[in-house]
Amino acid sequence: MIAITVFSTIRPLRMQLKLPVVGDVVLPIPGRLFLPILFAVTAARPKLTETLRELSFIHFARWSLIRRLPYNGPPQRKRRFRYAHMYFESNFNGGWEEYIDAFSHILTDGMTAFWGSSFGFPKPLPTAPFKTYIQRNETEASHYYCAYPEATTTMVLRALELDGRLAPLRGRAAQMDPEAFAAAYERLLTDVQGCL
Amino acid sequence: MLRRRDPNVVGQAYGFQAMTPIRPGEEDALRAYLEGLYDDDRPSPLAKLERTHIARWVIITDFVNDRAWGQRRAEHLELPYLVFTSNFDGDLDSYLDELCSKLATEAAEVWGRCVGCPVQAEGAALKAYLKHNQVDCGLFFTPYGDATVPVVKDALAQREQMIAFATDSQGLDPAALQAAFVREFGG
Amino acid sequence: MAPGAKQHPPVHIDFGDIQGDILRAYGNTYDCTSYAFVHIDCAPEQARAWFSGVVDHVTTANPWPRGEKPLTTLNVALTAPGLRALGVSDDKVGSFSREFREGMSDAARAVLLGDVGPSAPSQWERGLGTGETHVLLTINAQQPVDHKRALGKMKAAMKAAGGVRVIYQEDTEMLPGAREHFGYADGFAQPAVEGATERKVRGGGIPLQDGGWRAFAPGEFILGYPDEDTRVDPQRRLPNMPADPLGRSGTYMVWRKLYQDVALWRRTMRAAAKLYTAGDEDLLSAKVVGRWANGTPLVTHPDAPDDEFHPSSSQANDFRYDDDLDGMRCPLGSHIRRSNPRDALGWGGSLSFRHRMIRRGMPYGAVLPEGVMEDDGVDRGLVFVSFQASISRQFEGVQVQWLNAGNIFGLGNDKDYLLGDPFGKGKMTIQGKPPFLLSPQETFVTTRGGEYLFVPGMTALAALADGTTG
Incomplete structure (x- = not known):
């Protein structure tokens, strides 16, 4: 499993966006106002994260928008930041390069919506400058923990699916006659072969 | 329509993030301490928090400034910050209670190097400090927010068990297959 | 974005500047191939004297006139230590990709590649994956007799130059029906390249x-x-x-x-x-x-x-x-x-x-x-x-x-x-x-x-x- 942590600084005035049919547009909406709306809409509509789910790379991901940080006393300065800053982290499997490639090619418009208001953000395509941008904005974790480090997202999802499908046969296996059991087991195996 | 919801929650999973300023001169020691927690023979102390799926500590030394791209004024962090994020099962309060008691030794080494951390970095005082420094998620995503850590781990183990069983039982006659299945999986 | 969406102007490939057998295969007429891994154990000037003799005989990707396939071909590749041994500056070597500079046998990389247990670099043939390999000479020949002659010439040139020697050599030969050892036809699924194939x-x-x-x-x-x-x-x-002129x-x-x-x-x-x-x-x-x-x-x-x-x-x-x-x-x-x-x-x-x-x-x-x-x-x-x-x-x-x-x-x-x-x-x-x-x-x-x-x-x-x- 790989951890990625990326910070970016939000443009104060304009928002880059790719809309269906219209294409690339720049809206005069500050990213610090636009992004919370985008987050809320995305969270409320599972359809918008369906591609993310189908790609099945990510275990957990979060975006947060930071405009001020809680004050803890000196020498911390008490202030509101001039710019809003976006924090992004993801926990994914596969290779770093595959992960970024997949995002560039498949979530092209989504990436533009989420990062289009960040300074220095190139378009997701071509991939080479985009990868350079991420590398520049990325910070390596000092300590990383996962309770099941060997499992990929797909393995977790399929193991959960297998559990649901196996349970009924587990429940009645002992009571069946052998021929009926063998037939039921073969059907089950055929059904769950994608989970094994 | 959009419903108001806790932005830190998906299903039963909670995404916690705290950002705390690191005291001047402590960054290197903190980094060394955190990196030293990696050890092949020793589990991460975070394993003591059994509700944790995935967690990390990251040290952010500054914002990324991009003057070349039209950012007119640079903005800097006056101090390096420690970011702690954890994706765990259930509610925040009981998780932080657990963290503040089970991780007291480590917490003193980690948050003890941060500005404003209580001198006794444990218990209710530490919990209040972490909650004070919580950063809300804008968007939190996970495809299996309903599955707790033990559920995930059991399912993964059962998958391995099923693979081994399906492999070894090929060619058995129905009665032997059934007997083997019942032995393996009960029923 | 579908990977097919956009067109771009046709590309002209300068085959004369590219070594042979990359974009277009030499083909199955070459039954014998030897891979000779060379170690340089002398000053860069002396190594370059030998190397320029090699370069004079390198086969390019220029098409051969009909029916005039040479009896043998010669191609050259270098490792990162090999570039240094020929006197390329650290700065220029640093412009090559990280994985090339670190090498295949780098410990963390070997694990990712699956080169562990009996496949671990510590078990490899002598001279491979140790940093001793500098230059790889690939020699193709139509007939065993041509093959022998080409290898003889290569070794004579090294002896004359001094300070360079073959530390590992693999001789290969096409199997009947262009099969690999498990019995399967192999090597015929290749990417089609614009302007070439x-x-x-x-x-x-x-x-x-x-x-x-x-x-x-x-x-x-x-x-x-x-x-x-x-x-x-x-x-x-x-x-x-x-960096130029090395990459082009x-x-x-x-x-x-x-x-x-x-x-x-x-x-x-x-x-x-x-x-x-x-x-x-x-x-x-x-x-x-x-x-x-x-x-x-x-x-x-x-x-x-x-x-x-x-x-x-x-x-x-x-x-x-x-x-x-x-x-x-x-x-x-x-x-x-x-x-x-x-x-x-x-x-x-x-x-x-x-x-x-x-x-x-x-x-x-x-x-x-x-x-x-x-x-x-x-x-x-x-x-x-x-x-x-x-x-x-x-x-x-x-x-x-x-x-x-x-x-x-x-x-x-x-x-x-x-x-x-x-x-x-x-x-x-x-x-x-x-x-x-x-x-x-x-x-x-x-x-x-x-x-x-x-x-x-x-x-x-x-x-x-x-x-x-x-």
Whole structure:
């Protein structure tokens, strides 16, 4: 499993966006106002994260928008930041390069919506400058923990699916006659072969 | 329509993030301490928090400034910050209670190097400090927010068990297959 | 974004500046190939004197006049220590890719590549993966007699120059019917490249969603040319390459010696087939490979091979997986489906089209006679050679994510069954109703050595020989 942590600084005035049919547009909406709306809409509509789910790379991901940080006393300065800053982290499997490639090619418009208001953000395509941008904005974790480090997202999802499908046969296996059991087991195996 | 919801929650999973300023001169020691927690023979102390799926500590030394791209004024962090994020099962309060008691030794080494951390970095005082420094998620995503850590781990183990069983039982006659299945999986 | 969407101006390739056998294969007329790994043990000036004698005889990619194939060919590649040994500055060496500079045997990399246990670099042939290899000379010959003469000339030149010697040499020979040692037709599925091999576009190019195919931009394989990223870049930037004059017309090369335990393979297939479709070994092994022994793809011929099939025909690779997404005909984890998934990963091919490489491998060692089930102790296997613009994206992407893991295909921890498991564990799911779980996965293939190399263009070779690279 790989951890990625990326910070970016939000443009104060304009928002880059790719809309269906219209294409690339720049809206005069500050990213610090636009992004919370985008987050809320995305969270409320599972359809918008369906591609993310189908790609099945990510275990957990979060975006947060930071405009001020809680004050803890000196020498911390008490202030509101001039710019809003976006924090992004993801926990994914596969290779770093595959992960970024997949995002560039498949979530092209989504990436533009989420990062289009960040300074220095190139378009997701071509991939080479985009990868350079991420590398520049990325910070390596000092300590990383996962309770099941060997499992990929797909393995977790399929193991959960297998559990649901196996349970009924587990429940009645002992009571069946052998021929009926063998037939039921073969059907089950055929059904769950994608989970094994 | 959009419903108001806790932005830190998906299903039963909670995404916690705290950002705390690191005291001047402590960054290197903190980094060394955190990196030293990696050890092949020793589990991460975070394993003591059994509700944790995935967690990390990251040290952010500054914002990324991009003057070349039209950012007119640079903005800097006056101090390096420690970011702690954890994706765990259930509610925040009981998780932080657990963290503040089970991780007291480590917490003193980690948050003890941060500005404003209580001198006794444990218990209710530490919990209040972490909650004070919580950063809300804008968007939190996970495809299996309903599955707790033990559920995930059991399912993964059962998958391995099923693979081994399906492999070894090929060619058995129905009665032997059934007997083997019942032995393996009960029923 | 579909990988086929945009057109770009036609590309003119300067074949005279590119070494031969990369974009276009020399072909099966060359039965013998030797790979000689050279160590330089003298000052850069002295090494360059020898090297310029080599460069004078290097074969370029210029087409040969009809019927005038030379009796022998010579090609040159260098490792990162080799560049330094010829006097290239650290600064210039630093402009090469990280994986090339670190080498294939780097400890963390070896684990990712699956070179562990008996395949670990510590077990490799002497001189390989130790940093001692500087230059690789590849010599092709039509006849054994030409081959012997060319090797003699090479060694005489080294002796005369002094300070350079061959520390490892692998001699390979084409097997009857262009098969590899497990008995399968090999090496005929190559990417179709714009301006070079477009006639093989059906099956060799990028599968488009409208059913058509498109040739690869040459920069995927030769540096200094537009690649697939350039295609979607309004500024038409070229891929990163080593500093001038070293990078232009060059490519990265992966060389691996893969031992094949043929007897173990045969015994395993025979034993496992007893539990599978009435002992049909041919079908079971075809399921592992994804093709029948003569090369017929399983996805188009799931029940029996096409006896008329010919690997060199233009339709030989013209197939897709779109109507076999569940792997009932060609298993999801079969070798050819893993190494080149075409459209199998969905998303309009965008997860796979940047991971192709040109392969120029050769089998080594004598054939284990048909029917022999016990090992005879002979060293035999495959010399794997690939050319690509990025070792990390192309070779390592395929080796690490596709062959040595199963996740992207929905296959959990399964590895490519054909390549074996260094620890003899693992299994392969052969989809069916019901599926068959093929196990154990023995150590059929063992890595016995390897290097990451760079194949400079002709201008770069001249600069290396003159010591004018900076």
